Amino acid sequence: MSGSQTILKEEPLVTAPRKQVGILGGTFNPVHIAHLITADQVGNALGLEKVLLMPSNQPPHIDEKKTIASEHRLRMLELAVADNPLLDIEPIELDREGKSYTFDTMKLLKEKHPDTDYFFIIGGDMVEYLPKWYKIDELMQLVNFVGVKRPNYATETPYPIIWIDVPLMEVGSTSLRKKIAQGCSVNYFLPQNVINYIQEKGLYLDGL
Template sequence: MKKVGILGGTFNPPHYGHLLIANEVLSELDLDIIWFMPNHEPPHKKKPDSVKDEERLRMLELAITGNTNFSVQPIELKRTGPSYTVDTMKILNENYPEYQFFFIIGADMIEYLPKWHDIDILVNLVQFVGVERPSYNHQTDYPVLYIDVPSIDVSSSMIRDRVKKGKSVRYLLPDSVIDYIEEKQLYGTPSGIKFS
């Protein structure tokens, strides 16, 4: 049976924190592959309107280039409406009955699990994998495997803010993604600014 890790998110933009989490879980659980799954419309937060889905998808493809254990799974971008994980996992389990899925979540999402749409159904469709983050409570009544991951205090919102202000984002995300942000002038990039 193929063991597949899934890391969902807006990836707006994808950064080294995402890649580190994915690689650590891949290694610790001896998974075959990690699918990065950008969501179309996250139920719990609003994504900035200025960046199109295809731009987030392209940044993610650039971020994982060269790692054969990483792949992009665009299933949620092909659906309209809120990206409920339970709906996605029903489809994936139906399409890939020979796969075992591990859904990676941060400590902030572990706290939020009781509010997930149809969580009692979802826990039977996928194994949750929790990565700890400082200042979050990771106690839950739901079955979660915990993985210790080195902490990198970086977030997509922080990167967007730095880009808008013309500050350096070097070493926070891959150079290929930085180049793409500059080329497309995403996140309010000041004209002519180079971030590397």
Template sequence: MRKIGILGGTFDPPHIGHLVIAEETRVQLDLEEIWFMPSNTPPHKDAAKTGAEERSEMVKRAVKGNPHFRLNTIETHRLGKSYTFDTMKVLRAEHPDIYFYFIIGADMVEYLPHWDRIDELLELVQFVGVKRQGYSLSTTYPIIEVDVPFVEISSTMIRERIRNKLPIRYLVTESVNEYLKEQQLYEDR
């Protein structure tokens, strides 16, 4: 059975921290691939600042060059809020030969009791909790803990730096940086 990790999120924009989490999880758990899965409308956050097509393009650019990383747009094609249970049910039906590992930050580990259909979801996927400063991985749910180098970067911080005309070099990949400039994303207009 193939072992695939899923890293979901708004990726508004995707940054180096996402790539570090994905690569460290892939290596430590000996996963074949990591699928980056941008959400359409996440149930636990406000709407993204950019559209699903733009965020998918940025993820595509961010993962280019790593043969173990893939963009999966299943959630961006769905209207309304993206619930992990619905996504995993479809993916398991389409890929019965894959064992999925769903990668979440420690902030989401604390939020697991509030996830839609969490008990049924646990039958479809193995959760992987990534340590994050200021949050605990303590939970009654079965998760695999992964240590990754702490990289204090957030999409919010990157958007604020762009608005304040500060450089974001080395916080995002060069191809994402180029796309952000070309499209003038997150700039005050």
């Protein structure tokens, strides 16, 4: 028909789905079974695409923790997560060096990965300290906090926390370092390939 106009249908805007990724930070000195179970349980409970174990370079604590060289902690993490496709490593704080403030780290990660929603995992014993965290109100805009329930610690908090039940394990890196220094068995507390690496490199023989 003369003079008719062709009407073009506007295609609907298709946006890529956002990625959902967990972050479990720590010194991992050394990484042990409780770290790995926590990361795996939270990742599966929330249906996350990945859970990244993020070793800190220098925790911003008053009682600064001494750790072994970062390359050893990173290598042990690589060995520990090698057989679990859900788990991976985020080395950003080791690359940045200096004190590791969570706000600064997550701001950088969000800038690098604007298509990702981050779920930051903390123990239930840490929730009461959130008001003291550096720029906590701004940090709350960057991440979703996931709390792992701990006995005798309250779950009431003014901050929005996603609570997850994870089997309780009284396992700590400090006690494991002492066991290694004393020549005690740490079988099943750590992945076997991590134990092999510690023995091969002669780590923690001084208990530190």
